[in-house]
Amino acid sequence: MFSTRSLSRHPRTVVLAVVMAMALLYQLGTGLLAADASVYPADTADGYAEFWVPHSEFTGGIVDTDDPDYDPGDPCQASNPGGTWYLEPEPSCPKTVSITLPDLTGATGAEIYLDIWRGRDNRMVRYSLNGNPAVQAQGGADWSRTPVVETIPLAQLQSGTNTITFTTYGAYHIHDIALRIHGISGTYPxxxxxxxxxxxxxxxxxxxxxGSEQITxxxxxxxxxxxxxxxxxxxxxxxxxxxxxxxxxxxxxxxxxxxxxxxxxxxxxxxxxxxxxxxxxxxxxxxxxxWDTSLVPAQxxxxxxxxxxxxxxxxxxxxxxxxGGASSTFELVRTDALVEVFTIAGFEDGVIHHAGTMPDSLDRTIDLPTDQSDWISAAMIANYWNNPYVALNGNTAFKAFASGEDWWSTSVRTVPLGDLQPGTNTITYSYNSTGGSFGQFMEQPGPMIVVRRSGEPRVDTDPQDQVAVDGQTVQFSVEASALDPSYQWYADGSPVGTDSPTLTVVASAADPSVDYTVAVTAQGATVTSGTATLTVVPDAVVSDDFSDPVSSQALWTQSDPLGDSTFTWTGAQAVLSVPESGVSHEPWTSGNRAAALFQPVSDVDLNVVAAFDTRPESRYQLQGVVVEDAAGRFLRFDVFHDGSQLSAFAAYVDGGSVTTRVAATAIPVTDGNYVRVTRVGDSWSLFTSADGVAWTQRGASFTQAFTVSRLGPYGGNAVAGTGQNAPDYHAAV
Structure with a gap:
């Protein structure tokens, strides 16, 4: 659905609903889908036979030309022909492993598990099964592990010997490989x-x-x-x-x-x-x-x-x-303390020393609350390769792993509260010559600082200003951390609402401007949020739920600048599709080349909400709202996938010139479904949401003089680098 309200120089509300069924994605996409969430994703009882490729098949990398054992007649000479702990193909030297499978009669499905290390942000891991066409593994990071489980076609497997060939245009490691086969006979527990x-x-x-922090x-x-x-x-x-x-x-x-x-x-x-x-x-x-739950927030x-x-x-x-099935869903409750976690959005992984070719230290920063008065203890959880020194704000460094700990596991270290400070904290990683002489890697997802505190109230995110039309339902929300908090909302100073972190109101033209605040009380203390103003403007508008293809096509203009996008009107939605291609389909310096639908609008203030049922899942798939002027200049507001996470982004494009207005900001995966754009005068803001009701502003509001001519939803993709293809993308509006 797409609804708009023309507000005659007042905000306009636009709602897009984008639906994408997995069946449609499978039909129109590659047919090879990555399994979701975790290396063990099953929610219900699931039996399978798991076949691990033996490490006698892992022949390491390629012998260097200056190595005494180098054989000039064998440019792809394996460094460890008898087997080792890793596999490292090179551009001109693929690596092939073999695994024997039993009779596959009755098999109903198959997956491959790959423990990928340094697969690069642009996902350079390619593999093929038994000589079939190579596919790109859906995992990779420059200096990190990215284990993946991906569905593979049963038809590409066979009883007996199977080969898996890894190719690349760079270098990466594979540390483990397994095939999971469903439906074959076995002795299953x-x-x-x-x-x-x-x-x-x-x-x-x-x-x-x-008290116990334990669950048996x-x-x-x-x-x-x-x-x-x-x-x-x-x-x-x-x-x-x-x-x-x-x-x-x-x-x-x-x-x-x-x-x-x-x-x-x-x-x-x-x-x-x-x-x-x-x-x-x-x-x-x-x-x-x-289960030790001491580092897990109540939830x-x-x-x-x-x-x-x-x-x-x-x-x-x-x-x-x-x-036998998973447990029922339950709540983890804690009444003696509050456990909170803090992370670095968009953490950039990195390396130190690297055999002397890289600096011996690097810094990252993490933001912590300004009020730390009730903190009891803190710990840092992180992933590394090898064992670097870690220091916070110039204080005494400690090793990522204590003596005797496994460097391949996750590091959990207690952090002295005195090492932390309000606001921005600097984490310095430095080379430990006894913790892996080659160097050390600081891996994604980056550090998570876990704090245990007594739980006095703190407002983390104030309720946000809202613009609405008469009769529109609006929700304000506050993000507060406290142990067993209570809430009291106020409208122009008068108590309203219920004891809840959210307040739902209906905008009324009789009250065109109302100020809302909320008081949060816990542990005998009370804090009050900042003020959020609800501005009510006249309603006058156009809506489209795409239930009538004839009227919808009359209302909307299809934009397909490259001539290879498709638009399908189903009677329930309009499907916007861009193909896999070596050419980008996005609003950028070559113009707006995305698959888009446009509706002419007056140059008015705006309140635009784009609701999507799916989110970009492959590198540089993107979706959002684009606003154009009569001269072809445009503003883009979107969410995109960078290969490891979703990010929100906004930019102003004038011909070949781009001005970033909201730098790529990592967002929770759930927030990729809703994009909201507001304009008041020349001030523009970008928001995302998990439900279309509670919104989080991404970046700061920015000023951009602009004469709006038309706007609408789009779906697109972008090429990550030379010689690569952008993934296909399909959205139903």
Whole structure:
């Protein structure tokens, strides 16, 4: 749906609803879809056989020409022909591994697991199965791990020997490879979760960790060698998939069947780490772990599942993921303290030393609240390669990993409160010559500082000004951190609303300007937010829900400058599609080359809301709103995917000149569905939202003189670099 209200020099409200079904994406896209959220994404019981490529197949990199063992007759001579812990193809030297699969009769689906390291932001990992066309792996970062699980066509696999060939135009590592086959015969563990916090897993609704910070979880499972307990919650993105709310677990490279664990032995608990705990079979069918929740904020929506593993022959595991089903959704409750987390949006990973070719230190900054008076303790969680020194604000440096800790796991270090300061904090990473002589990497998603505090109220984000038409429903919201807070809203000083961090009102022309505030009370203290003003303007307008293709096509002008976009009018929506291409389809210096729909508008103040059902998922897919003037100049407001995360962006484009108005700002994945643009006079603002009701401003409002001629929604893509294609994108408006 797309609705507009012409306000005769007053704000205009525009709503776009964009719907994209996965079936449509599969049909129009590549047909090869990445699995969502976590290396173990199953929400319901799911059995599969897991086949790990043995590390005897991992032949390292290519022998350097100055190496004494270099053979001039073999330019692709493997550095470790007998097998090692990694695989490193080069542009002229692909790497091929083999794995044997059993009879695939009955198979219903397949995925590939790749533990990618330094796959680059532009995702340079390419692989092909049994000589089929190569595909691009949907993971990569310049200096980080990005493990991925991707759906692969069953038709490309075969019983017996299978080959996987890795190619590249750069260099990267693969640390582990596995194939997951669903539907084939095997000895799959059976059973179910038992209890969560002493309550039946199927009925648990709340678990209070006050005082103990522990949750005991049990399961009864037959035919398993071990059971991995995995929790779904909002926390540290240890698997670097851009999702903080997912099934939290990832893998320790070379700790799976067939691995080479570099001077240590593969533990009986296997290669899954980052989960809440693993219990190894001790002779019966009873399994249990204790989840330490001390670094997990209180929250609703938590679930737990058990992933039961039975070791088969060779490198095979028979797996029952979410065996017996996951627990019911429950709330993690804490009444003695407030646990908060702080991260660096858009963290840029980096390297130090690098065999002497890079500086021996680098800095990153993280913003913390100005009021730290009730802080009790703090810790830092982060991913690294090797073991650098870390210092906060010039204070005493500490090693990322304490003595005896596994450098391939996630680092968790206590931080002295005196090392932290209000506002901007500088984190300095420096070279540790005994922590990996080659150098150290600071990996995505970057550090997360976890603070435990007594919970006095603090307003983190004030309610925002709103512009609405008469009769329009408007929601104000405040983001406050406090332990068991209460809220009291005020309209022009008079109490209104309920005890809630949100306030919903209906705009009325009888009250064209109303000031709203909210008082937050907790632990005997009260703080009051800043003021948000609701400005009500006249309503006069045009709407379109695309239910009538004839009238819709009469109302909208299709914009397809490159001649390869398609527009399909279904009677429920208009589908805007741009193809995979070596040419960008975006509003940029070559003009607005995106697939767009335009409606002429008067040069008025604006309030534009674009609601999308899907979000960009591949590098440089983008969607948003574009506003043009009669001379072809335009303003673009959008969200795009940079290969690792979603970001919001706004720019003014005048011919070949671009002025960035809102620099690329990382946003939560859920905020990619709604884009809002407001204009009051020459002041423009960009907002995003997860629900179209509660909005977060991205960047600061900016001033841009502009004579509006037309505007509308668009979908597009952009080429990441020379020789690369931009991914296709499809949106239904």
């Amino acid at each position: 059976t059973g179910s979760l038992g209890t969560v916090g002493g309550v039946a897993a199927s009925t648990v609704t709340s678990v209070d960790v006050t 979880v049990t399961a009864t499972v037959a035919d398993a060698d071990l059971v991995e307990f995995i929790a779904y919650y909002d926390g540290f993105d240890e698997d670097n998939d851009g999702e903080t709310t997912d099934w939290h677990a990832f893998t320790r490279n070379n700790f799976h069947p067939g691995g080479l664990p570099q001077g240590t032995t593969i533990p009986a608990s296997g290669g899954t780490i980052g989960n809440i705990g693993t219990d190894v079979n001790d002779g019966d069918d009873n399994y249990s772990v204790v 609703a929506g938590v679930r737990i599942k058990a992933r039961a593993v039975r070791h088969g022959s060779g490198t095979r595991n028979d797996v029952s993921e979410a065996v």
